[in-house]
Amino acid sequence: MIALIDCNNFYASCERVFQPQLNHSPVVVLSNNDGCVIARSDESKALGIPMGAPIFKLKELVKQHQISCFSSNFPLYGDMSSRVMSILSSFSPEIEIYSIDEAFLALDGFQLDLETYAHTIKKKVEQCTGIPISIGIAPTKALAKTANRIAKKFKERTKGVYIIDNEEKRIKALKWLKVEDIWGIGRQLSKRLQAQHCYNALEFTRLNDQWVRKEFSVVGLRLKKELQGEKTLFLEQPQNKKSIATTRSFKENIADLDALEERVATFAVHCAEKLRKQKSSCRMISVFLRSNPFDKSQPNVFRNTTISLPYDSDSSILIASYAKRALRHIYKEGIPYKKAGVLVLGLQPSENQQLNLFCDSKPKHKDLMNVMDKMNKRYGNTLQLGSQNTTKKWLMRQENLSKRYTTDINELIQVS
């Protein structure tokens, strides 16, 4: 059996741990620049606030119901997540951390009552971190996802734990699960399924194999088997990223090339830092610029380009310089850009780097990057490239940012 553990309303729950007086009132957490709603407490969901809603459209509702709005505080959520995951790890020899707020646990061969065990896990996590969780248990990942959904949806009856361990429960669960709520079936595919008069997961599992394979590829077929109780997806161990991105929307549009160069250089440096963290080098760099797609008075512009490096690199200096070169390639004057991003692709392990016979391709800036990383880690962001901006003029809009309660040394001293 496999368990899927999911933190309830994770970001909102993290904020509440440090503001317990908000425990029964509506809370939302906003995306960068305080743009969209990306997490909602149950009370906010009950008010009909949809996921991804732009907050400026909800001004009245926020005022009327005194909804607490938080700017996103990813250092806090990341740290809370690792606390939850570390507790979960103690309950099974095999865990897959699936996302910041979800994990699969392997429960194969556990000779005990799984329901009792799940309640023990739940209690422990809630006691140690203050984060409420839901647990679904079933023979496959897709069914565990389904069970988890039931645990959450019928919280009172299930007490946050649901197990699919026989055919009757499986059929009942699938009949209940709408096709658009199946894990792996998104908006496009559910539309196509509904067009075939397939409305719930049970009907999906009764479609013809060949048809599913043809229409939804092997991915769809695997999913169908998973829902029928046959394992086709397995627990995975963490792997190095195959691509890394740093992209941001701007507070205000930027049309000026110098200003964009500074942003792109900074994004490139972030990518390079993430590369070095996982000991990879990149072979290619992609840069894009985008106008504001919601602004109907301006033409919708999306420009991007990908360039190859002469040899693999993880140097901030080199990557920033090529990123700027790529930017100048796609930049056009007079367009107000709302968003830009840098992606590094073709990642390879840094230790077996492919050199270039026709140019000096010895790994560059190794010692320098080492020193930069160490100093920036120890003293905060103290060393930057000259092409980055050292003033705070690009700070995101974050009007209601909570403190870094668990990771900021000054906060920790205060708390203790």
Add this chain to the structure above:
DNA sequence: TCTGGGGTCCTAGGACCC
């Protein structure tokens, strides 16, 4: 006034190899 960020996998088609 104000609309996020970061990933993965699969397929088809083109270019290339012998």
Add this chain to the structure above:
DNA sequence: TCTGGGGTCCTAGGACCC
């Protein structure tokens, strides 16, 4: 007039996830 068979690698685009 007639033009093979079997591969690999790469990329773009489309779908999905949180």
